[in-house]
Amino acid sequence: MLGSLRKIVSQSPRGISASGIRIIASRTYASSAGAKEMTVRDALNSALDEEMSADPSVLLMGEEVGEYQGAYKISKGLLDKYGPKRVIDTPITEAGFTGMAVGAAYHGLRPIVEFMTFNFSMQAIDHIINSAAKSNYMSGGQISVPIVFRGPNGAASGVGAQHSQCYAAWYGSCPGLKVLAPYSSEDARGLLKAAIRDPDPVVFLENELLYGESFPVSAEVLDSSFCLPIGKAKIELEGKDVTITAFSKMVGYALKAAEILAKEGISAEVINLRSIRPLDRATINASVRKTNRLVTVEEGFPQHGVGAEICASIVEESFQYLDAPVERISGADVPMPYAANLERMAVPQVEDIVRAAKRTCYRSVPVAANA
Amino acid sequence: MAFYSSKSRNIMHHLRPKLGPLSIFYQSYWIDSLSHHRASQSATIKNNAVSCNRPTLFTFWRSEHIKAENQLDCWQNFGEPRVLNFPGGMVKFTSELDFLPESREERIHCYRILDENGQPTSSNFAQITEELAVTMYTNMATLQTMDTIFYEAQRQGRISFYVTTIGEEAINIASAAALQLHDPVFPQYREPGVLLWRGFTLQEFANQCFGNKNDNCKGRQMPAHYGSDKHNYFTVASTVASQVPHAVGAAYSLKMDRINACSITYFGDGGTSTGDFHAALNFAAVLEAPVILFCRNNGWAISTPIEDQFRSDGIVVRGQAYGVRSIRVDGNDALGIYTAVRAARQMAISEQRPVLIEALTYRAGHHTTSDDSTRYRPAEEIEWWRVAQDPVVRFRKWLEKQSWWSAEAETELRTSLRKQVLHAIQVAEQVEKPPVGDIITDVYDTLPSNLHEQERTLAQTIKRHPKDYPPNFSY
Missing domain, CATH: 3.40.50.970 (Thiamin diphosphate (ThDP)-binding fold, Pyr/PP domains)
Structure with a gap:
């Protein structure tokens, strides 16, 4: 098999x-x-x-x-x-x-x-x-x-x-x-x-x-000497209203979401984590202290996920800076189904990120129609 | 096309030494195959189809090297095929419906030089000098003494845990004596004698068991989980048999660097049920890694007897199935083990191949201090093995026959060893535990920021609440 x-x-x-x-x-x-x-x-x-x-x-x-x-x-x-x-x-x-x-x-x-x-x-x-x-x-x-x-x-x-x-x-x-x-x-x-x-x-x-x-x-x-530091995140896009953290493919989704949000007047800061361990808590916290809002994005499962760890870090270090509850976007809490429609529902989509960012900014959001 | 050429080179490299009587035929055919490879490929398929007048029994991709003219040599006996060049080599056909038996009528014999009375059964064994023989004996005695006293120390609650090597002293010391210091060792946990042989001192053993600041593993391992870079002895991990593929990897590293050495790994009969054992044997064979795979078949995996562990004739028969040369030796015969390991080392290095050794013995002690083996096996059985088959006594008898050892020397040695081990324990017990800062070093090569931060927080907390921490917990 x-x-x-x-x-x-x-x-x-x-x-x-x-x-x-x-x-x-x-x-x-x-x-x-x-x-x-x-x-x-x-x-x-x-x-x-x-x-x-x-x-x-x-x-x-x-x-x-x-x-x-x-x-x-x-x-x-x-x-x-x-x-x-x-x-x-x-x-x-x-x-x-x-x-x-x-x-x-x-x-x-x-x-x-x-x-x-x-x-x-x-x-x-x-x-x-x-x-x-x-x-x-x-x-x-x-x-x-x-x-x-x-x-x-x-x-x-x-x-x-x-x-x-x-x-x-x-x-x-x-x-x-x-x-x-x-x-x-x-x-x-x-x-x-x-x-x-x-x-x-x-x-x-x-x-x-x-x-x-x-x-x-x-x-x-x-250049063959090129090398990136381990443990440092990259701010892919600077913004001032909401911080979106993502890694791997979800960075692209976050950037796409930021593009849509920009049209609606929301300036999103997109952080490409690059390193999951060590996690660049300093960059994430500095960003959240600036934007006062956070959306974490990952394809993995929600429980004990990377987003959960980032939330913990923000609650421990920057709680008083938050203007809204943190939003976690993750894969659905199920093993990945094969059928294309179910599969699409099981992983984050750009519109999920857009909606979550709007919620943190207290902007009205249409009821989720995800499928 | 680059695909096929490199594959051919690769396979030829691996097959050549293994072909035996067919090698001349194979080699000329390989060379022929390589030089005419591209031009002849389409012709090959055509010839094959026309001349053989029957469908090919293999796929083209994997068997592009099989050429019609060679294959034709195999068609004999009035046109009936007797052999065919399948992927992997020539195979003879038979009309007998003959299943391979699950076992041989007689179990594989066990190589032995010294009988129970220390009498050589043959003169054909590796000759050793008096000096080497006496050193081997004193190391075996040291191991016994260390086991006895460390075991008592655990029973007195001075250390948390211990593993004895009782009954396997010959396996430990004689195999170590047949190796060189630059042969890396990947132990299970019942081979401290190999480390002892290489010069790890009684004090170092004691420091490790007490986890004090002089322990070279910085107090991080449970007792009897030794490791020493200096002695080329990789740190023990309790995960059973995970060290077997590590040894193959290290052997591959030796091979790549063309170093004149082999690696050796030890494991028990229980360890051979793990996937790691099978994977490692297969890898060792395929990669032609210079490694000695040494199985201590002592009959027991904690309380599980070998009858519940496997149904093969022990471990030695498994080697052949993987294409690994193998031998079974008497694990209580130091001379036999020394001779076998020396020969295995020579083969592993000069022929760049793995060798499997199965040493038959009996675990004459409990599994660990967490075990009472009389609950699952008769005390008389344990006693019989301890007395009648004691490898240390057997080797001493041989030494005495050589006039290299005496009763006086024995008394003197035992008294001295007991003193040395007791002294080592007393010293180790007095030495301070590792400094608190050692808790965070070596997780990585250099400290990452999160550990720096934790260290800072810890230091501040200790400073703020000094009474809540032991006196040596300071920065």
């Missing part, structure tokens, strides 16, 4: 993206005149390529990363360039190859483990948490684990519950791990390079529907 589902996912990665029923994020705010465009896929690929070229101890392993060039073609060309010893097509067992990669990291290599989707990382969670995240601490600092776990996370389109869950909150709750979630090509390049160079284990949550998206990139971003 699992095997056949994997096959479906891997056979038509582009097909799934292309036939996606979701609104694709607007890129208006990220663009600048004359800049080059780059897809997130190429951004990730070039980051892998450059880091493998710079450091011979970096290697990539996972199912179908070599000959097949990755289920989503993120590792395109790397096998030819770096050979089968550094681009390893593994037997099918997440627990096995993750355990092996952690052992290789214990002993001085810097493995990058690709999960075909982060849902499958559940089979390897013992090695991610017990073996990777805890070893430096439990060994009294004797065992460093420089490893990256990467792959698509969260909802794609039409692939059901076992391929659609967001694990940001799961991994974000575990000390010892760093958790990154890129949105744009700039994020993808800068954060992946940072993750590979980092001495600690990093969970790198990509999004399948963003792989084919193009974003403008500056010359600085394209």
Whole structure:
């Protein structure tokens, strides 16, 4: 069963993206005149390529990363360039190859483990948490684990519950791990390079529907030395009336919502979290102290989610600045259904964000008609 | 096309050493296949279809290397096929409906050099010097003494937990003696003797069990969960068998760096039921990793006997199924273990392959201090193994036959060891616990802002309420 589902996912990665029923994020705010465009896929690929070229101890392993060039073609060309010893097509067992990669990291290599989707990382969670995240601490600092776990996370389109869950909150709750979630090509390049160079284990949550998206990139971003700091959020759009936090694909939705809100006279500040752990509480709190309103957006489940953590931080540090209750937009509290109409209802939509932002601003909102 | 060429290279690299008698045939055919690859591919399909006059039994994508002229060599015996080059290699056909039996009539034999009386059953074993033999013996005795006294310390409530190695002293010390310091060790938790052999001192063991400020793991691990970077001994984690794939990964790292060493991992019979064990064996074989997979089959996983754990003839038979060379040894025979591990190490490194060793023994102690094994197995059985099969006594008898050991030396050693261990415990107990600041270091390579913040808050709280904290809780 699992095997056949994997096959479906891997056979038509582009097909799934292309036939996606979701609104694709607007890129208006990220663009600048004359800049080059780059897809997130190429951004990730070039980051892998450059880091493998710079450091011979970096290697990539996972199912179908070599000959097949990755289920989503993120590792395109790397096998030819770096050979089968550094681009390893593994037997099918997440627990096995993750355990092996952690052992290789214990002993001085810097493995990058690709999960075909982060849902499958559940089979390897013992090695991610017990073996990777805890070893430096439990060994009294004797065992460093420089490893990256990467792959698509969260909802794609039409692939059901076992391929659609967001694990940001799961991994974000575990000390010892760093958790990154890129949105744009700039994020993808800068954060992946940072993750590979980092001495600690990093969970790198990509999004399948963003792989084919193009974003403008500056010359600085394209430079091989480019790197983004881990633990710093990015203010994608400055505003003064309401703060919207989001990560990964939801950043695009938040920007689209901000565009609609602007037409109605509401100035939204959009924060791209970039780093789930460490979480950039300072940037979020500073923004909320300015706008006095907050909407959190994520595709994951509501209970103990990333939004819940942000709410806690605001209540602890900036409660007296709030002019309205915080609004949390998240995925529905159900496993992801397959049927397109139900699936659409199970993940946040741009209009959900718009309505929530208006509520925080005490603007009249029509009754939700979500379907 | 780049796909196919690189795949061919890859497969050829992996298959060559494994082909045995077919290797000449295979190698020439591979080289031929590579050089004519692109031009001959369409012709290959055509020839195959025409000449063989029957449908191919495999898909093209995976089997593009199978060429008609070679395949034709296999069609004999009046046109009836006797062998076919399936993906993975040649397979003979048979008309016998013959299922593989679930077990062999006789269990796999157990390699042993020293019998119960310490008498060599063969002269064909690794020769060891008097110095090495005596060091091995004193280490085995040290391990016994440490176990006895640390176990008592736990019973007295001085430490919270302990794991003994009783009955497995030969496995610990003899395997360690056959390795080199630069061979990384991935232990389960019943192998402190390997660390002892490598120079971890009694004081260091005691410091760890008492979790004091001199513990090299900074008081973070429960007792008997040792680890030492200096001794190439990776920190014990209680998660059963998760260290087995780690050892394979480390072996792969050694292979990539062309280091003349192999990794070794230890695990129990219970650990072989985990997915990690199976995945690791398979990975080790596929990646040709220089690793020794050492199973201590002591018959018991806490209270679960091996009859409830698996139905195979132990662990040794599993190796072959994964394409891993394997041997079964007597876990109570130090000379046999030393010889087997030395040979395994040599094979692992020079042939770049994994080797599985199953040592048969008996867990002559309780699982841990949290266990009373007389509740689920007869005390007489435990006693019989302790007395009649004691690996330390057996090795001593051999030493005595060599005139390398005496009753006087024995008394002197035991008295001295008891003093040393008691001293180590007394010292460890007096040493302060780790400083409070150690609670937040090493979660990451450098402190992230949230931990800085927590540290600041903690320091302020302690300063404000000093009486609520122990005296050494200060910044």
